[in-house]
Amino acid sequence: MKKKIVSLLLAASMVATLGACGSGSSSKDSSSSSAASSDSTAKADDPVQTLIKNTTGTVDLTLWCSETKEYQTVMKEIVDNFKKEYSDVDFNITIGSESEANTKDDLLKDVEAGADVFAFADDQTNELVKAGALQEVSTTYTYDPKETDTDGSLEAATIDGKVYAYPMTASNGYFLYYDKSVIPDEDAGSLDKILADCEKAGKTFGMEVSNAWYLYSFFKGAGLEATLNDDGKTTDCNWNATDTDPTGAQVAEAITAAAKSKAFKNLGNDDQMAAIKDGKMAACVNGTWSSQTVSDAWGKNLGAAKLPTFTVNGKQVQMGSFSGYKLIGVNAYSKQTGWAMLLAEYITNAENQMKIFKATGEGPANKEDQQSSDVTSSPAIAALNSQAEFASLQRVGANFWTPGNSLGQSLVEGKYSDAQKLLDEAVEGITAEVK
Known part of the structure; x- marks a missing residue:
């Protein structure tokens, strides 16, 4: 429970920081504080830069994805690109083999020892949320799944009006x-x-x-x-x-x-x-x-x-x-909530959903990707x-x-x-x- 509280406080503090940056004009004394530095304010308005600024030491993350050769290969490529994208940070990201069908059962054996980021089949969403294992997608960094992914995939990731995972594929059927x-x-x-x-x-x-x-x-x-x-x-x-x-x-x-x-x-x-x-x-x-x-x-x-x-x-x-759908979730007990969420977001962005499609044949949940000739053919x-x-x-x-x-x-x-x-x-x- 201690890990969960720390993670949630981290996410909340990030949101609060961003909110504070956008609401300073309500005070009569705001002019004196806002004169400090327009450049620093711009950086503070960028949640990714805020995350980088607040990071010290090595960021250790574990990612679970399908055990298939295709998934292991494409996820390694995506993770390597993620490290290059955020080269200012020292990452140690371990990719584990885990069938999406078994994720819930294996994770709930010991949530605190489980992966920070993991792929799972959408039918597991309800039980993972009830167990307190999924971090709510309350903060977004580079894109908002509500704007980019299909309604069906978002419905599969949503419990009681709150989004708890990032849609990755929309073809989990036979x-x-x-x-x-x-x-x-x-x-x-x-x-x-x-x-x-x-x-x-x-x-x-x-x-x-x-x-x-x-x-x-x-x-x-x-x-x-x-x-x-x-x-x-x-x-x-x-x-x-x-x-x-x-x-x-x-x-x-x-x-x-x-x-x-x-x-x-x-x-x-x-x-x-x-x-x-x-x-x-x-x-x-x-x-x-x-x-x-x-x-x-x-x-x-x-x-x-x-x-x-x-x-x-x-x-x-x-x-x-x-x-059904395959989703990417973030462990609510992760010690690196912010980076885990950003990695999950990165894995499921439009570019990487297409990479996953080309590597595995599994159709994307991203609306624009679904209209590409590669997918429709x-x-x-x-x-x-x-x-x-x-x-x-x-x-x-x-x-x-x-x-x-x-x-x-x-x-x-x-x-x-x-x-x-x-x-x-x-x-x-x-x-x-x-x-």
């Missing part, structure tokens, strides 16, 4: 990649046809159904829900519904039926990419972060589209999906945009994941005798109170 030499464009809209084409060619289709993030797509597409309750902790889920069309059991059985195809492989990201590189996989459900690998493997045969339909009780149902971004109308922001409680993962594994394996009982047990776990 869609279909396919090899056009195996799957013609007209077949890419149907999971049945995709699997048939893969079987015929001796290829595979990859989707990590044992990951609740992807499993959601089947139930969401069928009109069933998994959403965060008003308490901000627990999940409301009706995947076991018996009075809907289709029912939850019918959706479950449809997933198992699709997974019985010899072409269907329940594989995660790394295994999918390995299979694609080896020429074994011709289609997969994945995201923009894999666009470069897929493009390198398939070249001119690269296809990308919205998720396909799947067969439920004899009917074709469009698959839904989660959508990306097959992956186009596919994600096509899926957008069937996607929902990822808003579920902590107990959604483990029971959801287990349910997906059971459905892929098909080792159950009663789909309704399986769903009832899963929903009981998903909707359980979060302790």
Whole structure:
């Protein structure tokens, strides 16, 4: 708590200093004080110069970002440029490897020992704020996210009207990649046809159904829900519904039926990419972060589209999906609050959001960047945009994941005798109170 108080006082003192510089004219004696030095006043009006002036010694910062080679490489470039930009200050910035999906859980193990600056998926914002782990974006240095980033990305970073993070990407969702030499464009809209084409060619289709993030797509597409309750902790889920069309059991059985195809492989990201590189996989459900690998493997045969339909009780149902954003947060317990905020701001400015896009394929949240020809011509971004109308922001409680993962594994394996009982047990776990 002591660290948090010190950090907040530092931020507050900076704001107060800036405010004082702009309000001196209200006093009759202001003329004597303002005559001191117009040059020093100008410098004081610049929050970056104020931060530099108040800095002594080495500034130690730790940055957590994705463990992927692409992210580690581009973040090193950005950090090196940051050091050059503020060469008057001695920095010691350590870049750590941390999956955005795990940031919240790992940070909350010991917030005070955690990274000063970190990337995370937007569905973690609520819990990080409630835990007091995120520094509010109450001071800006070089740009204001409210003016430059999309409304959706700002909504994802905002709790109770206060912004707690800096939008970095606006493409944290998934869609279909396919090899056009195996799957013609007209077949890419149907999971049945995709699997048939893969079987015929001796290829595979990859989707990590044992990951609740992807499993959601089947139930969401069928009109069933998994959403965060008003308490901000627990999940409301009706995947076991018996009075809907289709029912939850019918959706479950449809997933198992699709997974019985010899072409269907329940594989995660790394295994999918390995299979694609080896020429074994011709289609997969994945995201923009894999666009470069897929493009390198398939070249001119690269296809990308919205998720396909799947067969439920004899009917074709469009698959839904989660959508989301990746954000950069600042640890409320950082010993270097000002510099941590400036680094977070620097990472997410327009220029660096484009660097991140070009390095990783993940679409920017910056409004101007989104209009660039590089972004608008990306097959992956186009596919994600096509899926957008069937996607929902990822808003579920902590107990959604483990029971959801287990349910997906059971459905892929098909080792159950009663789909309704399986769903009832899963929903009981998903909707359980979060302790």
